[in-house]
Amino acid sequence: MGYRDAYRDNKRVINEKLYETLLVYLTFIPFTVLGTYTRLGIFRLSSYEPSYITATSTIWSNMVACFLFGAIRYADGIITIDSYTLPSLTTGFCGTASSFSSFILELFQHSTHSAISGAQYPNAGYGVMEFLSVLLIQLVASGGALVFGQTVARHLLNHYTSYHKKLQKFINYGGKLMRFACIPIVVSQIVLAIVFSGNSRFWTLDALFGIVGASIRFELSKHFNNRFNWFPMGTFLANIISSTLACVLFILRYGLKDGHPLVTNAEATSMVLYLLLGFCGSLSTLSTFVYEGNNMPITNACWYYFLSVGICFCVSIVITGTYAWTHGIQDIQGRIA
Numbered sequence: 001m002g003y004r005d006a007y008r009d010n011k012r013v014i015n016e017k018l019y020e021t022l023l024v025y026l027t028f029i030p031f032t033v034l035g036t037y038t039r040l041g042i043f044r045l046s047s048y049e050p051s052y053i054t055a056t057s058t059i060w061s062n063m064v065a066c067f068l069f070g071a072i073r074y075a076d077g078i079i080t081i082d083s084y085t086l087p088s089l090t091t092g093f094c095g096t097a098s099s100f101s102s103f104i105l106e107l108f109q110h111s112t113h114s115a116i117s118g119a120q121y122p123n124a125g126y127g128v129m130e131f132l133s134v135l136l137i138q139l140v141a142s143g144g145a146l147v148f149g150q151t152v153a154r155h156l157l158n159h160y161t162s163y164h165k166k167l168q169k170f171i172n173y174g175g176k177l178m179r180f181a182c183i184p185i186v187v188s189q190i191v192l193a194i195v196f197s198g199n200s201r202f203w204t205l206d207a208l209f210g211i212v213g214a215s216i217r218f219e220l221s222k223h224f225n226n227r228f229n230w231f232p233m234g235t236f237l238a239n240i241i242s243s244t245l246a247c248v249l250f251i252l253r254y255g256l257k258d259g260h261p262l263v264t265n266a267e268a269t270s271m272v273l274y275l276l277l278g279f280c281g282s283l284s285t286l287s288t289f290v291y292e293g294n295n296m297p298i299t300n301a302c303w304y305y306f307l308s309v310g311i312c313f314c315v316s317i318v319i320t321g322t323y324a325w326t327h328g329i330q331d332i333q334g335r336i337a
Contacts, residue, residue: 035096070149085175209278
């Protein structure tokens with residue numbers, strides 16, 4: 001009898017965990033789709049000439065994601081967002097709307113003057129200035145957006161105290177609505193990707209690949225972020241894996257061989273681009289990376305940033321740099337397709 005009771009208890013616990021996981025992902029997945037659309041939409045919107053910011057830069061999407069991340073995290077401390085909606089908004093939407101791997105590729109391109117049109121730098125030493133420019137502007141702008149988001153949320157919530165309950169209900173009901181919308185959203189993306197080809201797949205397939213990438217990052221964060229004291233190993237691994245894959249895909253999409261594109265099949269090059277922007281862009285995250293560093297003591301934050309950026313940049317030099325200097329890379333300035 002005791003054995004049967006224990007078996008039933010274990011089965012009940014397992015079923016409860018599966019149910020909890022199902023609810024989390026039913027809420028999480030639609031927000032990742034919205035996050036991918038937000039990142040790509042801002043990317044497309046800011047890709048024009050002449051632009052104050054380089055057309056292929058991810059700084060706009062990273063700033064928007066960090067601003068919303070800061071606002072949401074601060075609001076959660078005041079109005080308490082439910083345990084399904086909060087990770088969906090932060091890790092799902094904001095984490096997917098920003099991209100660490102694109103930031104690393106941007107660092108590589110500007111520091112080595114690879115795949116960038118225009119005059120060459122006066123000498124190789126100016127690559128160091130470009131490296132520092134991209135690094136500092138991206139991190140300072142994103143960090144500033146995070147703090148600004150927290151500040152805006154603090155002032156609004158302190159001023160409109162009578163709306164706290166309404167805001168809490170609105171956000172939590174929004175999470176519940178997303179659970180019901182999850183399956184229709186995913187099915188619609190699959191159907192649209194099958195029925196319509198061409199430019200529409202830039203959105204649908206990127207969103208579908210983004211679901212997979214963001215889900216892997218979410219699982220890595222859950223299982224590894226709290227295992228190594230202060231160091232968020234899950235986010236660290238997600239960014240390194242994504243940046244490594246992004247370097248390989250970047251070569252496949254924009255690499256040259258004997259002066260001609262490495263991959264010539266149009267469908268194959270499009271699929272590589274969707275994996276680069278959809279899967280790798282969602283597997284990595286700059287907003288979570290900046291938020292984690294912002295909550296650490298300054299020494300720990302410096303080590304975390306140094307190891308993350310340093311390792312990923314070295315990987316980009318070894319993989320993408322080696323190929324670029326031996327075979328060549330196409331000029332992609334001002335375009336992402």
